[in-house]
Amino acid sequence: MIEAIGLDADDTLWENETFFRVTESEFVAMLSDHCDSEAVTGRLYEVERRNLARYGFGIKGFMLSMVQTAIELTDGRVDGRTIGRILDLGQEMLAHPVDLIAGVPQALDAMSGRRLILITKGDLIDQERKIAASGLAERFESVEILADKTPESYARVLDRHAIRPDRFLMAGNSMKSDVLPVLELGGFAAFIPHDLTWVAEHADAPDHTRLHQLATIADLPKLLACLEAGT
Amino acid sequence: MIEAIGLDADDTLWENETFFRVTESEFVAMLSDHCDSEAVTGRLYEVERRNLARYGFGIKGFMLSMVQTAIELTDGRVDGRTIGRILDLGQEMLAHPVDLIAGVPQALDAMSGRRLILITKGDLIDQERKIAASGLAERFESVEILADKTPESYARVLDRHAIRPDRFLMAGNSMKSDVLPVLELGGFAAFIPHDLTWVAEHADAPDHTRLHQLATIADLPKLLACLEAGT
Numbered sequence: 001m002i003e004a005i006g007l008d009a010d011d012t013l014w015e016n017e018t019f020f021r022v023t024e025s026e027f028v029a030m031l032s033d034h035c036d037s038e039a040v041t042g043r044l045y046e047v048e049r050r051n052l053a054r055y056g057f058g059i060k061g062f063m064l065s066m067v068q069t070a071i072e073l074t075d076g077r078v079d080g081r082t083i084g085r086i087l088d089l090g091q092e093m094l095a096h097p098v099d100l101i102a103g104v105p106q107a108l109d110a111m112s113g114r115r116l117i118l119i120t121k122g123d124l125i126d127q128e129r130k131i132a133a134s135g136l137a138e139r140f141e142s143v144e145i146l147a148d149k150t151p152e153s154y155a156r157v158l159d160r161h162a163i164r165p166d167r168f169l170m171a172g173n174s175m176k177s178d179v180l181p182v183l184e185l186g187g188f189a190a191f192i193p194h195d196l197t198w199v200a201e202h203a204d205a206p207d208h209t210r211l212h213q214l215a216t217i218a219d220l221p222k223l224l225a226c227l228e229a230g231t
Numbered sequence: 232m233i234e235a236i237g238l239d240a241d242d243t244l245w246e247n248e249t250f251f252r253v254t255e256s257e258f259v260a261m262l263s264d265h266c267d268s269e270a271v272t273g274r275l276y277e278v279e280r281r282n283l284a285r286y287g288f289g290i291k292g293f294m295l296s297m298v299q300t301a302i303e304l305t306d307g308r309v310d311g312r313t314i315g316r317i318l319d320l321g322q323e324m325l326a327h328p329v330d331l332i333a334g335v336p337q338a339l340d341a342m343s344g345r346r347l348i349l350i351t352k353g354d355l356i357d358q359e360r361k362i363a364a365s366g367l368a369e370r371f372e373s374v375e376i377l378a379d380k381t382p383e384s385y386a387r388v389l390d391r392h393a394i395r396p397d398r399f400l401m402a403g404n405s406m407k408s409d410v411l412p413v414l415e416l417g418g419f420a421a422f423i424p425h426d427l428t429w430v431a432e433h434a435d436a437p438d439h440t441r442l443h444q445l446a447t448i449a450d451l452p453k454l455l456a457c458l459e460a461g462t
Contacts, residue, residue: 054325056356060291067298068318076312083314084302087295094285124355125287125378147356 001228002188004163005111005220006154007140008172009120009127012217014134015099017196020062023089027066030082034074044069049200056147058123063090094126098133101194103218108139110221118143119157119170121177149177151184158185169227171220174201183208190214190223232459233419235394236342236451237385238371239403240351240358243448245365246330248427251293254320258297261313265305275300280431287378289354294321325357329364332425334449339370341452349374350388350401352408380408382415389416400458402451405432414439421445421454 010016024044028037035043048065055061066086070078108116118140120127127145131137142161146153158165169188172178179189180203188210205211212223241247255275259268266274279296286292297317301309339347349371351358358376362368373392377384389396400419403409410420411434419441436442443454 054322054356055291056354060286060295064291064294064318064321067314071311071315071318074311076310076315078311078314079307080302080305080309080314081307083298083309083311084307087299087302090295091285122355123287124353124376125285128378145355147359 001167001230002114002169002224003167004115004117004141004161004169005224006117006119006157006168006170006172006182008170008174008178009118009130009134010122011173011194011197012101012171012178012192013104013118013136014101014130017194017198019093019096020198021196023062023066023093026089027070027086030085031070031073031078034078040069040073043073045199047072052200056123057121059090059093059126060123062093063087066090094129098130100134100136101217103216104136107217107220108136111224112139114224115161115163116140117157117161119146119149119154120144121146121149149174149181151181154181154185154187158187169224171214171217173197175203175205176201179203179211180206183210186210188212188227190220192217192220232398232461233345233400233455234398235346235348235372235392235400236455237348237350237388237399237401237403237413239401239405239409240349240361240365241353242404242425242428243332243402243409243423244335244349244367245332245361248425248429250324250327251429252427254293254297254324257320258301258317261316262301262304262309265309271300271304274304276430278303283431287354288352290321290324290357291354293324294318297321325360329361331365331367332448334447335367338448338451339367342455343370345455346392346394347371348388348392350377350380350385351375352377352380380405380412382412385412385416385418389418400455402445402448404428406434406436407432410434410442411437414441417441419443419458421451423448423451 028040031040047069051065067083124145131143144157158168165185165187170178170182171190173192173194179191182189191213259271262271278300282296298314355376362374375388389399396416396418401409401413402421402423404423404425410422413420422444
């Protein structure tokens with residue numbers, strides 16, 4: 001019944017948002033002489049949203065948005081050394097080791113007879129680095145790095161792999177990116193919330209028969225078995 | 232004999248390097264109070280090379296490298312407004328219309344019965360924007376955006392499309408990215424030099440029977456006909 005499973009990567013297979021939050025805290029501290037922390041985080045989010053269509057998702061765009069936020073909030077008075085420290089923060093993020101989320105290897109083991117497709121979005125080179133560093137690449141039939149996760153981009157992936165949407169299940173931590181577009185196509189979704197998820201990925205959960213919420217990725221193999229047993 | 236043709240995009244289908252050069256000139260002018268132009272371009276190239284493994288190819292990495300170069304060359308004394316102007320320059324690049332290279336639509340028309348695959352490298356979102364803006368997407372069986380063009384990444388593309396390397400021809404302006412890796416795999420290459428090509432893409436042309444140099448993409452359909460006639 002379910003012939004292929006899509007798995008999100010950031011904050012589904014490995015930690016991601018936590019590194020953004022740590023960096024953001026250091027960024028806020030850098031600008032504490034100029035602004036209070038809420039003003040900095042509020043403006044940073046606003047700048048990120050403004051730049052999203054042009055920069056897409058990922059660390060390089062985040063670095064550029066931090067630089068821009070520092071300039072805007074200080075009316076251009078921020079000094080070059082502070083900007084240099086922002087670049088250093090971003091470079092540290094780009095070099096950070098990959099921390100797998102608990103239960104991931106075991107869940108992948110339990111699904112090893114199935115068609116598994118890793119479907120992530122963001123910066124091509126950074127996602128490829130993390131996939132390689134994760135040691136999980138061989139578990140997947142295919143790795144798909146998308147600029148954004150929309151019904152159209154999922155449809156292209158399913159089409160390329162000759163997978164019927166009504167036989168596809170996507171698992172991930174983002175209601176907006178992993179769940180809603182797949183339900184719209186007629187597929188199944190396993191929503192696995194993470195403690196930290198970027199606010200831009202939030203969306204209201206629809207009341208939907210093909211949507212299932214799991215506490216952890218460890219519950220995914222069991223969900224698949226239940227779906228296939230029609231229970 | 233040739234069952235699929237790969238086409239590079241930047242500086243093969245549309246102009247690209249020229250916009251980097253224009254931006255670089257403006258960047259040099261911004262720092263003219265601090266350094267002469269050769270020192271700026273030399274340092275910028277050095278910083279770009281240093282960052283390549285982490286940032287990959289594309290405009291966002293170029294923006295970050297310009298910011299870093301400005302900080303390094305002024306020992307942190309560059310002011311926030313100048314950094315803001317660097318970001319503006321990059322944003323203009325990201326919004327620039329796509330200028331097709333002369334003869335491209337006609338050459339694609341002449342090859343319309345063939346399997347054509349667009350194979351480009353760089354920033355996912357920026358490449359997708361340019362492909363959409365080019366109006367050429369429908370001409371291609373598939374669009375492949377790679378983090379880098381290596382024998383391994385070409386091999387994955389050919390494998391995914393079930394194309395034998397010895398029946399594949401890649402056409403592009405970069406000896407390093409479009410020609411050498413494909414020859415190494417046993418494929419054919421059409422090298423179509425562009426007046427402007429980033430120095431990091433330069434490499435010596437090998438003496439190779441499967442390498443053909445063309446003056447313009449307009450000559451590509453004829454080359455294919457000659458190869459297939461065995462002449």
